Amino acid sequence: SQQQTTDFNYTPSHQKPFIQPTTGTTVTTHQDIKQIVEVTLGSKGVLNQAVKLPKGENVNEWLAVHVVDFYNQINMLYGTITEFCSPVTCPRMIATNEYEYLWSFQRGQAPISVSAPKYVECLMKWCQEQFDDEAVFPSRKDGVFPARFCDKVVIPILRRLFRVYAHIYCHHFNEILELNLQTVLNTSFRHFILFAQEFNLLRDADYGPLLELVSELKDRE
Numbered sequence: 001s002q003q004q005t006t007d008f009n010y011t012p013s014h015q016k017p018f019i020q021p022t023t024g025t026t027v028t029t030h031q032d033i034k035q036i037v038e039v040t041l042g043s044k045g046v047l048n049q050a051v052k053l054p055k056g057e058n059v060n061e062w063l064a065v066h067v068v069d070f071y072n073q074i075n076m077l078y079g080t081i082t083e084f085c086s087p088v089t090c091p092r093m094i095a096t097n098e099y100e101y102l103w104s105f106q107r108g109q110a111p112i113s114v115s116a117p118k119y120v121e122c123l124m125k126w127c128q129e130q131f132d133d134e135a136v137f138p139s140r141k142d143g144v145f146p147a148r149f150c151d152k153v154v155i156p157i158l159r160r161l162f163r164v165y166a167h168i169y170c171h172h173f174n175e176i177l178e179l180n181l182q183t184v185l186n187t188s189f190r191h192f193i194l195f196a197q198e199f200n201l202l203r204d205a206d207y208g209p210l211l212e213l214v215s216e217l218k219d220r221e
């Protein structure tokens with residue numbers, strides 16, 4: 001039962017090493033992604049290995065590449081459900097009725113309640129600004145990462161990107177099922193939590209409403 005939905009260009013970078021040598025697959029549609037994801041899900045421990053710092057790799061570089069990768073994955077996933085997530089359907093950025101995430105527009109001012117699409121828009125813009133800042137995410141080979149890059153940059157970004165997964169899981173999972181993207185979502189989220197676990201980036205409290213799902217996905221082969 002192949003379903004035609006939105007086409008998007010997306011190359012899951014962490015999967016490249018496992019795909020290119022054998023098939024040379026080019027990802028052009030989400031159908032390709034699904035096939036690729038199914039292939040990679042078949043191989044035991046691929047994601048568990050994929051998150052580990054390769055020998056000789058600079059840890060900040062490794063963290064930075066993954067932060068950008070997760071940002072792209074989440075952007076792509078949220079992009080598939082934007083028509084279902086409006087200020088009318090989701091006037092507050094919540095995950096279940098127990099968690100609401102507020103946005104702070106100005107330093108020193110109290111964060112305020114905004115709609116889910118507004119929150120995601122602000123979040124993505126805030127991430128993009130940091131990626132574009134050469135002093136935060138150096139793109140040049142001789143660029144230097146800022147002091148405490150992990151604590152000051154990586155963790156705050158991942159903590160917030162997680163909330164988009166939380167909102168999708170808690171309020172748009174039926175739409176994800178209709179689009180048949182649950183495998184893509186689960187794989188992306190599992191990669192995210194395994195990465196966070198490998199480098200001790202998020203605490204249990206950061207997982208809020210998804211803590212149970214997180215434990216389940218971590219344990220799965």
Ligand SMILES: [Zn+2]
Nearest residue numbers: 085090116171
């Ligand atoms: Zn929504």
